Amino acid sequence: MKRTFYLTSLFSILSFTLTAQSALIPIETANNALVLHITSSKDLQTIYYGRRLSDTTEYTLVPAAYRQPGDPSGLFNSAYTPSGSRNLIEPAISVTHADGNYSLDLRFVSQQVTRISDDVSQVAILLKDPVYDFEVTLYYKSYYKEDVIEQWSAIRHHEKGNVILHKYASANLHLQAESYWLRQYHGDWAKEMQPEEARLTHGIKTLDSKLGARADLYQPPVFMVSLNKPATEDEGTVLYGGVEWSGNFRIDLEVDPQDNLRILAGINNYASPYTLAPNEVFATPPCWYSLSDKGKGDASRKVQRWARDHKLLDGKGARLTLLNNWESTYFDFNEARLAELLKDTKKLGVDLFLLDDGWFANKYPRNDDHAGLGDWQPNRSKLPNGITSLVKEAQTDGVKFGIWVEPEMVNPKSELYEQHPDWVVKQAKREEHYFRNQLVLDLTNPKVQDFVYGVVDNLFTQNPALAYIKWDCNAVMYNAASATLKDQSHFYVDYVHGLYKVLERLRAKYPKVPMMLCSGGGGRVDYGALQYFSEYWPSDNTDPLERIFIQWEYSYFYPAIASSNHVTDWGKQPLKFRTDVAMMGKLGFDIVVSKLSPNDLQYVTSAVNTYNTIKDLVWQGDQYRLSNPSDNSVASILYMDEGKSRGVVFSYLVNARYGAGSPLPIRLKGLDPAKKYHIREIDLYPGVASSLEKGKVYSGDFLMKVGINPDVHTGRASVVLALNEDK
Known part of the structure; x- marks a missing residue:
């Protein structure tokens, strides 16, 4: 070959x-x-x-x-x-x-x-x-x-x-x-x-x-x-x-x-x-x-x-803002509950609803992570009308529909494993050892490549309006061997070539459908894979404080448009803090919208609108790290457009000790020193006024040499500032 x-x-x-x-x-x-x-x-x-x-x-x-x-x-x-x-x-x-x-x-x-x-x-x-x-x-x-x-x-x-x-x-x-x-x-x-x-x-x-x-x-x-x-x-x-x-x-x-x-x-x-x-x-x-x-x-x-x-696949294109059901339902859902979440998607004002793990398998239903992987038929108990009805319901509600798959993997408790034990990565004479109760399928085998390709292709064939794939990969390889490979020492290399063959076939047929590269978090983030995926999942840890540090380090090597960041219930920070952190990339939500207070719902729908006005800066702007969270009480990042006329600054309190905050101004970078800039605070919570002086205009020279203080403290733990050239 x-x-x-x-x-x-x-x-x-x-x-x-x-x-x-x-x-x-x-x-x-x-x-x-x-x-x-x-x-x-x-x-x-x-x-x-x-x-x-x-x-x-x-x-x-x-x-x-x-x-x-x-x-x-x-x-x-x-x-x-x-x-x-x-x-x-x-x-x-x-x-x-x-x-x-x-x-x-x-x-x-x-x-x-x-x-x-x-x-x-x-x-x-x-x-x-x-x-x-x-x-x-x-x-x-x-x-x-x-x-x-x-x-x-x-x-x-x-x-x-x-x-x-x-x-x-x-x-x-x-x-x-x-x-x-x-x-x-x-x-x-x-x-x-x-x-x-x-x-x-x-x-x-x-x-x-x-x-x-x-x-x-x-x-x-x-x-x-x-x-x-x-x-x-x-x-x-x-x-x-x-x-x-x-x-x-x-x-x-x-x-x-x-x-x-x-x-x-x-x-x-x-x-x-x-x-x-x-x-x-x-x-x-x-x-x-x-x-x-x-x-x-x-x-x-x-x-x-x-x-x-x-x-990056479609690196200059757009991205979809989504609502995911995982932390709302985990494996416990049915058509009626998903129908409510679809309406919540529309209420939230985002583009797409993502159905996560648990929608498939019948003989060994996928009700937890011990069974069902490999059996990619809609679960008749949860979804008696299949995926097609959900896609149509999403269209009726005016949103798009996406779905989670993990096609490279198999649970031993599955029909696929019973029918094709030779498709599994394992040593024939050794005891199986599991990672997350699952094993890896042998992508050195062309039949397995066809199967994995077919899992995704069948979803699109049966549901042409399907708009998004979350592709997971949760297991590592134990007892690495192939039942069909002539030379076992080729296994690790040929496995990746097999994966790329599948992805190349899918991209040849579906060149622009957005796909998230998920692997139990950031377990497979590299530019070999990202030529096939529009975004990656940095971590399953969505605690916003932790995510500031994780996203900060990823940003040295990968652009913000590729970072899929979700607002969840992890962490103890307010909803605004969680949302502001997730805005530093491709925004998504994994929350129970129906349980939000009126003020929280008002805030989050307004935040989606705010994000829509600045996402081009985050996705395509030049990123300047202003204050490192590892060295300071405040983390601060600026995204600036190529013409140096618009920008957005995110600042976060990362130290909960008494008196922590931003006593000194934060010097900006990447501005035109000769231009004048109007700065205003955006993404405010309902009923909360900005503590910054309104209508103030600064020169780029001043902002880069002296700076501006976002007034971050325990009562203002996250602050978002919009910069616009004053003409």
Whole structure:
């Protein structure tokens, strides 16, 4: 089977041969340059990654500017480090040749350049082993305006027999600085995106996952590295990066003997040696990275723009505001109760009603999470008229209808498991071990791929007006094995390819239907998956205080339009606080509307209207973090439009101690210093007046140098301010 992520034949390709005078390959973006060098022996090296130079010929002067210990191998700064020959450090690629030899050497042969658009270019560099008929093509896809580069590799051979790939990284970066500070993340269910920062020392720091599915549960595939000192929001040089892969990933960060930093990222080779037949192509998933010398805020804005413009499904489009039934009903509902919730959806003023878990299975009804997964027929007891009647009822009520599925999973207590035990990921001779009372279906099996595709396709076929899918994935893999896969060491890799095949088929038929990427919270958030989904679920923890911190950390890597934030009954904060926090993304509700007090109902319907006036700023505006909740009593974030004429500031009290609040003004960012801005408080609770002076006009210069005080305290725990240019 041929695996590729990008087919260069889709584009017109300009090919040329390097001369002695053009032994450099600069991959440039608006502000940065990644410079590769071909040595006289045809080794491909990374000699520079940093601010681009005005004169590209001066990149040849870079190596002499560093006085470092010798490199006896000549491979410390290899652009794609092979193993088993001269290499002495962590390899990007390791193989066993058809004759059993473990050594690999990769020398430059040629390059091809593709101009994809005014913003996007792609360089393909062919490397070959001078002894074995083995080759690797390195791809560098640069996004000029956004300062983002994607890198991946395509591996092929023409040997007389199979070759085994033991390691196969996507990217192999080389950085030079005085010191390196890694900001990484860990977590668990309801504790996603917990940050840690420390200086990297000699040796190898590995960030990885071995969970198979829901791979981000404990460790997300993103990181940031500050050079020379920890970067702040607005100062310092920082590299952001991530792996676009929805399975096991691995990121190695090695401070080498020359005190330089090597970063190798891609699929985790854990339990995954891959047998490659002659002429077969193994294409690794892209790894993305972006560099900024203006701090973490500038880096994240570049990444967010890149994601909206190039990676996220419909990143420049609209999103639906919804009401979900999960925390209102859990598994306990029927047609009559859902009919009431549909009317509540209309009353609330949102776009869509989402029916969550519990609507399916008959022999083993889905009345809790112990049974029914895999049996995707409407439960006749709860829904005697099926899903179709609910979709029609929603249309009558003037709202859209969406539904929850978890098609990759199965409960042992299900008809699917009884009929197809060979479709389940498990070791035949070992005792089954369950995660949330369920197992994972084997997506390496084409029959299972057809089944999973059919689950979603049948819902759309039977209900053409279905407007939204919440796609869940709640289990990890235990006893990982396939009943049908010939080579079990291919399992973890081929599972993800199987998942992507299903999603590609669905998107080919339903290209624009919004789908939420849910995985027990943020268990599967990466740009490999987000090319198929319009949004992700950051966490099942919807306590608004916790969500401020979780959403804050996600925002370094993902745009607000992709973050699905629901107002629920978690936490002790007022309804306004919960709603204001959820507005920092794609707003949704999971509340019992019928139980709201008159004032709460009045507030929340007004809040939906308010959100509709500012959601374009949140979704497409530039995000500026103003006050970090980890360092201050108040968290504050600004979203500003590209023309610097409109903005919205969210501020929240995150410290409940006596006297906590905002004694000092908060300085804004991203404004035009020459413009005048009118500021007013919005999203007020009924009967509550703003404590801020009305009609006041400030210059952008004043607001960025002095600031404005939102007057946050225990009596005003969340404040939303609208900025409009005064013309």
